[in-house]
Amino acid sequence: MKEPHAPVLMNEVLEVFRDKKIRSFFDGTLGAGGHAEAILTAHPEIEIYIGCDRDPDALALAKERLKEWKEKLLLVHGNHSDLRKWMQEAKTECIDGYLVDAGVSSMQLDRPEKGFSFQGEGPLDMRMNPEGKLTAAEIVNRWKEEDLVNILREYGEEPRARAVARAILAARRNKKLETTRDLVEAIRPVARGKKHLHFATLTFQAIRIAVNDELGELQRGIEEGIESLCSGGRISVISFHRLEDRIPKNCFRDEEIKKRKPLGRLTILTKKPLGPSDDEVRKNPRSRSAKLRAAEKS
Numbered sequence: 001m002k003e004p005h006a007p008v009l010m011n012e013v014l015e016v017f018r019d020k021k022i023r024s025f026f027d028g029t030l031g032a033g034g035h036a037e038a039i040l041t042a043h044p045e046i047e048i049y050i051g052c053d054r055d056p057d058a059l060a061l062a063k064e065r066l067k068e069w070k071e072k073l074l075l076v077h078g079n080h081s082d083l084r085k086w087m088q089e090a091k092t093e094c095i096d097g098y099l100v101d102a103g104v105s106s107m108q109l110d111r112p113e114k115g116f117s118f119q120g121e122g123p124l125d126m127r128m129n130p131e132g133k134l135t136a137a138e139i140v141n142r143w144k145e146e147d148l149v150n151i152l153r154e155y156g157e158e159p160r161a162r163a164v165a166r167a168i169l170a171a172r173r174n175k176k177l178e179t180t181r182d183l184v185e186a187i188r189p190v191a192r193g194k195k196h197l198h199f200a201t202l203t204f205q206a207i208r209i210a211v212n213d214e215l216g217e218l219q220r221g222i223e224e225g226i227e228s229l230c231s232g233g234r235i236s237v238i239s240f241h242r243l244e245d246r247i248p249k250n251c252f253r254d255e256e257i258k259k260r261k262p263l264g265r266l267t268i269l270t271k272k273p274l275g276p277s278d279d280e281v282r283k284n285p286r287s288r289s290a291k292l293r294a295a296e297k298s
Ligand SMILES: C[S@@+](CC[C@H](N)C(=O)[O-])C[C@H]1O[C@@H](n2cnc3c(N)ncnc32)[C@H](O)[C@@H]1O
Pocket: 005, 006, 007, 008, 028, 029, 030, 031, 032, 033, 034, 035, 036, 052, 053, 054, 055, 058, 078, 079, 080, 081, 101, 102, 103, 104, 105, 106, 128, 217, 218
């Protein structure tokens, strides 16, 4: 395996929790454990650190990396939106710190057998969790034209969604699409993508988001996170594209508005989302589109 995933916006994440006494922390997207290692180092007072990921390979990697803290660590395999279940397992009533670093990791993108990448050839899979039921192959070979158009528009913002959907339908009439290369070749004549992007980027993004219900998960995860924070607890969310970023933006704003009413409970800490420094972008180009939003519960 290549270098593990390089964590993004590390200083900015640490800044959110600086000066806070944290007993319980929920890391909803543990990945290779890069953020976890830095947070556990900066906060020796942490008593329980719940590290959640739906990719068992990521959990195995993080377990090794974080072995120094194994007494405080609860590693859980599944969705971060099941936060309440994980809190019960950890026997904690509320959490002081919450982090979600959305999307796929570079380990996932770099492994052709996961099917996330249009660069190498792999099966049309794209499941972050190998136990998930829906695969990319199911979507491209069985979904109706209208459903394909909807995800290409909504999750990919592909300008030629209809043409791409029709090209997929035409290709599968001849032969079932089995590999990422089959999909790339099927859409090559029509997919456009966006300036500076490979023509297949937006199609792959759309299918990946659908396979993993990424936006639904993020929405539910943040709602559960806000609900489960202790008073004074902080939530931080890193997103990588507009569709993701509007979820914490709207959830935080809605909660802040409620604050003016008797039930209110959230203060936004980042009026504008924080992005990477030029130096970080130079070292890790993947950080280019990262945005961090954070809020504190009253
Ligand atoms: C960008 S990486 C996180 C990297 C991590 N912060 C680090 O420092 O290495 C995203 C990870 O979140 C996981 N993931 C994405 N959505 C998830 C969800 N809804 N529930 C649990 N894990 C999820 C992916 O499997 C992937 O390993």
